[in-house]
Amino acid sequence: MATEILKVYGDRKSQPTRAILIFCKANGINFEEVEIKLFSGDAQTPEFQAINPLKKVPAISHGDFSLFESHAILTYLACWYQVSDHWYPTDLRKRAKIQCVLDWHHTTLRYGSTRYLINTVLAPVFGKSPNPEAAAEYEQKLVESFSTIETLWLKSDAKFLLGNDKPSVADLSLVCEIMQLHMISEEKRNRILGPYKKVQQWIENVKVAMDPHFDEVHQHLLDAIATFEQKP
Amino acid sequence: MATEILKVYGDRKSQPTRAILIFCKANGINFEEVEIKLFSGDAQTPEFQAINPLKKVPAISHGDFSLFESHAILTYLACWYQVSDHWYPTDLRKRAKIQCVLDWHHTTLRYGSTRYLINTVLAPVFGKSPNPEAAAEYEQKLVESFSTIETLWLKSDAKFLLGNDKPSVADLSLVCEIMQLHMISEEKRNRILGPYKKVQQWIENVKVAMDPHFDEVHQHLLDAIATFEQKP
Numbered sequence: 001m002a003t004e005i006l007k008v009y010g011d012r013k014s015q016p017t018r019a020i021l022i023f024c025k026a027n028g029i030n031f032e033e034v035e036i037k038l039f040s041g042d043a044q045t046p047e048f049q050a051i052n053p054l055k056k057v058p059a060i061s062h063g064d065f066s067l068f069e070s071h072a073i074l075t076y077l078a079c080w081y082q083v084s085d086h087w088y089p090t091d092l093r094k095r096a097k098i099q100c101v102l103d104w105h106h107t108t109l110r111y112g113s114t115r116y117l118i119n120t121v122l123a124p125v126f127g128k129s130p131n132p133e134a135a136a137e138y139e140q141k142l143v144e145s146f147s148t149i150e151t152l153w154l155k156s157d158a159k160f161l162l163g164n165d166k167p168s169v170a171d172l173s174l175v176c177e178i179m180q181l182h183m184i185s186e187e188k189r190n191r192i193l194g195p196y197k198k199v200q201q202w203i204e205n206v207k208v209a210m211d212p213h214f215d216e217v218h219q220h221l222l223d224a225i226a227t228f229e230q231k232p
Numbered sequence: 233m234a235t236e237i238l239k240v241y242g243d244r245k246s247q248p249t250r251a252i253l254i255f256c257k258a259n260g261i262n263f264e265e266v267e268i269k270l271f272s273g274d275a276q277t278p279e280f281q282a283i284n285p286l287k288k289v290p291a292i293s294h295g296d297f298s299l300f301e302s303h304a305i306l307t308y309l310a311c312w313y314q315v316s317d318h319w320y321p322t323d324l325r326k327r328a329k330i331q332c333v334l335d336w337h338h339t340t341l342r343y344g345s346t347r348y349l350i351n352t353v354l355a356p357v358f359g360k361s362p363n364p365e366a367a368a369e370y371e372q373k374l375v376e377s378f379s380t381i382e383t384l385w386l387k388s389d390a391k392f393l394l395g396n397d398k399p400s401v402a403d404l405s406l407v408c409e410i411m412q413l414h415m416i417s418e419e420k421r422n423r424i425l426g427p428y429k430k431v432q433q434w435i436e437n438v439k440v441a442m443d444p445h446f447d448e449v450h451q452h453l454l455d456a457i458a459t460f461e462q463k464p
Binding site (some may be wrong): 074 | 285286297299300301302303304305307308311312324325327328330331332334335336339340342343384453
């Protein structure tokens with residue numbers, strides 16, 4: 001079974017897609033990347049709907065098995081390929097704490113970040129005008145999330161979340177989310193992230209730990225942003 | 233270690249609290265229930281903040297280990313107590329599918345349900361007026377969630393999600409969420425849930441499978457709703 005072909009379907013502009021790609025590369029997992037472009041018809045084809053009937057990226061196929069939801073994918077791959085224990089520990093209590101961070105992510109950091117961007121720079125992509133009132137509300141949610149990361153998940157002096165000296169799937173998932181904020185101006189990003197020095201150091205720690213895969217996988221996002229910013 | 237005392241902190245009006253209580257009772261797990269009343273000062277005490285610094289229920293303590301986020305708690309307990317495999321299968325692919333449903337829950341059913349209620353019957357609790365426009369938006373999200381459960385997660389004729397003949401932690405978590413809709417009138421509930429016959433049958437299947445614990449744990453919610461409705 002270990003020789004079944006793994007395909008990762010996604011778009012590198014999608015933060016959970018990037019987390020899966022970096023995870024595979026950092027762990028030497030053989031896979032084929034299948035681009036499913038956001039805002040294109042790629043997710044509407046019968047072929048992709050056989051992988052994810054909800055038509056969203058990221059998703060994987062692994063032989064005749066298919067899966068979506070990035071956290072489920074990351075933990076499945078960590079177990080299937082028996083990667084180094086720090087990614088998703090076999091110890092039940094360490095694993096439970098990582099699941100806690102992953103669950104927390106859905107309703108806090110991810111919730112605030114995606115909605116902040118949709119109500120600011122991404123509004124035109126959805127055919128809407130930026131909504132400063134909604135943006136302020138979600139910026140507040142985002143700031144609260146950074147405060148929780150700084151004071152709770154990074155409360156020790158360890159390099160990674162939960163007092164760990166090596167990264168887990170939670171570090172990777174959260175940092176890929178935060179990288180999405182490169183869509184906004186440096187000034188705004190500093191306003192939001194500036195007060196959180198531990199968060200800034202942790203982002204660097206994750207980048208370094210995943211080198212060179214982190215930068216390579218993120219280059220597409222940064223290029224896309226540069227192109228996007230040149231538009232009138 | 234298996235003799236460490238398990239305490240479950242929560243309020244039976246909270247849907248994820250109920251899921252954990254029912255899970256423990258259905259599996260004969262010894263635990264102590266510690267009531268942390270919603271909208272009271274219970275979550276603000278130093279004692280509770282030592283369990284969950286984010287001051288939210290549900291949470292558990294298990295000896296000197298503590299944990300929050302209900303999905304992380306359910307999967308931790310399933311593994312720690314080695315309950316019947318159907319709750320959270322050891323088979324990696326079956327387990328991954330359950331994680332997928334749990335992750336999906338956060339951003340769809342739970343997202344729609346809680347915000348629908350906050351913008352309708354629960355608005356006064358948060359010192360706000362009901363917001364019909366927001367309510368319509370979240371009702372739509374809720375309806376989409378039921379459509380996904382009906383056509384994707386229950387697509388076979390099996391009694392439970394994902395084609396299973398026995399319930400998993402995902403069945404329990406989602407049905408406890410849906411039970412929150414008893415806060416709205418039967419007419420409105422029928423409007424939203426009426427078209428989804430498989431979902432209705434599945435809710436019954438989960439209730440029956442958890443009998444008598446499901447009804448016993450939900451009685452407090454139903455009593456609270458009855459009291460709430462009598463208020464002017």
